[in-house]
Structures are given as structure tokens and as C-alpha cells.
Amino acid sequence: MPKLMIIVGSVHEGRIALPIAQWVRRAAEADGRFDVDFADLAEIDLPLMDEPNHPRLRQYTKAHTKAWSKRVDDADAFVLCFPEYNYSYGPAIKNALDYLNAEWNRKPVGFVNWGGNSAGTRAQVALRPVVGALGLVITKGNVEINFPQQQLVDGRFEPNEQQAAVLQAQLDEMLALDQALRPLR
Template identity: 35%
Template sequence: MSDLKIAVILGSTRPGRNGKAVADWVMTQAERRSGASYELVDLLDYPLPHLDEAMPPSAGQYAGAHTKAWAEKIAAYDGFVFVTPEYNHSTSGVLKNAIDYLYAEWNNKAAGFVSYGSLGGARAIEHLRAISAELQLADVRQQLSFSLFTDFENFSVFRPGPQYADQATVLFDQVESWAGALKQLRAAEPVAA
């Protein structure tokens, strides 16, 4: 097993959310991997208030205990697979808020995206790609987009088709490749005095 650690971040805390089933499916696919260890990070377990830090995250001067705990959690990973709903042509507010809390903990790491929504959540992913660029997160090309119309029964029971397993393999391959390369880059960076 590789020493790469990838977080699958569940980006919805909404009651009755579809995201839990999607994230569980992603984790089931990830269990077959030997190139990295995967861990589910559910934002329900990290109740962050609307960004309440006085200093910008790029300063790295976190004051709140909740921010410090979140920073410690995210810093431990080499890459991320974000599982996001699409709300109003974007990602969820809770995921955006969780991302906005930090800066250096995201830098020079890999990111992949899994979305769901009426149009497969594609617009949520596009917004996350723009956010990733600002955070120096290297997002990979492959993505998974699940439609509420064709991949869910009654818009609530997740039933993905078999073709998604192969797509997930490509996503994991890309995230692991980039995470490994960027881990070497981070290891070569000079330590600030």
C-alpha cells in the first residue's frame, strides 16, 4: 500500500442528502485501490460556522478551535475527491465555506470531483475548478457526474450504472498520480524559518 492519503470530502450536510450514498459508493470503489488509502471526511463531522476568522486564511493565523481542527485534518492528506451536489448552478455553501477556511493546507495537492444534480452537477464542478486554481490545488481532468434523473430512483435512491466503475478508476488513477508527484514537490520545498 502506498503512503498516499486521499480524503473523499462529502460536501453536503442537508437533511435527506443524496451525497452520503454517492460518497459511500466512491469509498466502495476506492477500497479496491492499492495506490493510496482513502478516508471519508463528512462535513457533518466538522460543523464550521460561516467563515469567522479575522485574518485571511493565506496568513495561516487560525484563531478558532474549529478552524485549527479542520486545518489539522486537511493538512494530513495528499489529495482530495470532492463529492458535491449542485445547488443553484454551483457547489453547496457548506463545501465552499469549508474550503474557504484554509489555504496552505490545500496547496500543491491533487483534487478530483464527483457531482450529482439535475444536469449531473457539472456546473458545481466548474466552480470548484476555478476555486482550486486559487488554492493551488491541481484538479484532474476526469470527473464523475451523476444525474438525478437517470442515476437515482425517485430522485433519492442512488443506482449508478456499471460504466461509472471504469470512470472512477480513471479518476483515482489521475488523482493518485498527481498526488504522488505533488507530495514530492512539497517534500522538496524549503521549510520556512
């Protein structure tokens, strides 16, 4: 069973990222085709990139980097859950991606992002070149959520029908991409 890492890409207090990512986790676990690893960047607490060597060398010197490297290396696919900040993605998700290099290569990635009117589209567009440079393969269907606070019920994110359908299609595609890319890794 492929290992799907769901990355909570926001770390600030009061973030809506956690309930949204928990919805993704519930959906992936209910799907039953993935071993789910829930990676909350607030808990992982990576400092701003502090390794002396370029990540492509994989000559890590810090325990937090070695642990992150192993965890990402063990994953077969990723869902990045992240908000839009000032027409782009936030620093936590960029830092987590930049810590590593080869560990991401030739693995599928899907996005679940949100914002106001744009539903996080601009953040997704800005992050696409970054994940492409790391060798990740982006799913065609990605979840975009307008004003997600309106979908919180007692602290739990409740997706609408379209969001649930897009996430399910993303999981389907992720499984197919994993099978296609696995021999190339």
C-alpha cells in the same frame, strides 16, 4: 500510501451526498492504494468562516479550524462530492475550502458531482476557479451523475458501468498526480 480525503460537500437533511460519497469511499478502499479519510461536512460542522485572520497566514484561533487544518494538511489528495444548487455549488463545500489556504496547495483533487439534466456540470465549472486559486490540481476525468436518486437501491448508491470506470480512472490519475506534485509541496 497516500492519504485520500473524500469530502461530503452537502450538509442538508435527506441528502443524497452521503450515499454517493460512501460509494466513492468503498471504491477507494477496494482500490487499496490509498489511506482513506472520510470527511463528512455535516459531522465536521464548520460554522460560516469565523476566523479573524486571513487563512493564508495560518494564524488560526478556533479549535475547529485547527482540527480542520491538521486534517487537510495530512491529506495528499481529495475527492470532492457535491451537488449542483441553482447552477453552482453549495455553501458547505465553499466554506470548507475557504477556511484554509496553504493546506490545499499542490495536491490533486477530483470531483464527483450530480444534478438533474446537467449532472452537476455547472457546479463543477463554477468550483474550478476556486480550487485552482487554492493551488489544487484538478484531475481530467471527473464523475458527473444525472438524476442520482434513480440509482439508489435501499439507500445505497449503485453506480453504472461508466461512472465506476470514470471514478477508477480518476483514482489512477490522482495517484500519478500525487507522486508528481509531492516534491513540490
